[in-house]
Amino acid sequence: MKKGRALRVGDMIGLTAPSSPTTPEILAKAQSDLEALGFRVKTGESCGQSFGGYLAGHPHLRAEEINRMFADPEVDAILCLRGGYGTPQLLTLLDYDCIAANPKLFIGYSDITALHTVFMQEAGLATLHGPMASSGIASELDPWSRDYLLRAMTSSDPLGEIINPEGEQITCLVGGEACGPIVGGNLSLVAALAGTPYQLDTRGRLLFLEDVDEEPYRIDRMLMQLALSGAFEECAGIILGTWENCVPKKEGFSVLDVFMNIVVPYQKPMIWNVQSGHGKCNIALPFGVHARLDADACKLVIEEGLTR
Secondary structure, eight states: OBOOOOOOTTOEEEEEOSSOOOOHHHHHHHHHHHHHTTOEEEEOGGGGOOBTTTBSSOHHHHHHHHHHHHHOTTOOEEEESOOSSOGGGGTTTSOHHHHHHSOOEEEEOGGGHHHHHHHHHHHOBOEEEOOOGGGTTTTTSOHHHHHHHHHHHHOOSOOEEOOOOTTOOOEEEEOOEEEEEEEEEEHHHHHHHTTSTTOOOOTTSEEEEEEESOOHHHHHHHHHHHHHHTHHHHOSEEEEEEEETOOOSSSSOOHHHHHHHHTGGGOOOEEEOOSOSSSSOOOOEEESSEEEEETTTTEEEEOSOSOO
16 A cells, blocks of 8 residues: 655644535634644645535535645645545546655545545555544644544654553454454445445455444445445454444434444444443544454454554
8 A cells, every 4th residue: 555654743733615505704724723733734725615505615625635636746735624425526637647646645434435435446545534623633632532543643653552642442343353444434335335346345354334323224225335245254354443422312223333233233243332432532543554353352452553
């Protein structure tokens, strides 16, 4: 896999909004937070745009901005401002040859899942599933998440074992061991890509999934879509993150019940409650580099550095 360079104080971070818009106040806070950490910031035009009420600019503007940031020699890494909705609109507009020729650290989560997927599969780029600029990296992000994020951004050493904060236990749903790169992200986006030319390739890989504000019956539907596409049959192991506010409005199956019903029968090594996703804690996970899952011991170990 191609890797971006580990960041140093004084490096330039390109700030882009590939999905939904934000407010001028949040943008200003995001810029000042990055500067407080010692980075310079080049803010894309998309960060101040709104298109149709739920998009940060026209799809061509957002895609061309990402292409320019990868091509720009001044930009050392690219950090997404926020998620929301909109990245699938960009997939046919991105210059994957340019991205492959200019590997850079790329960071985001949630709707950014679609970009993680295509950057790995179309450009061979390892990326970082982690907190975005609107999370208040320097001032509001919890210390546990900030530590993992900054280590992943600034060191070429492997992150090692992913350890949850105290009180958040990782549990085993299916025992066994598996190795491979981590792929996936937000379940809604992974399911949305199924059946398209950009469908997530899970073969021999560790599939990570998380989501927010989805009732169990909706998660059931998305998991069935992935099951029918072969995602669980082909993956080496499964890592389940946080499922924030994913509760039934009336009595019925829980999210855990749905996974037990649909995914556990595949008998792939599987762990539950890794604190990565939309919860208060959002541990950064490198995508595309070698990791080891020991489900019996409830351990996930990143064995390869994300950056060069």
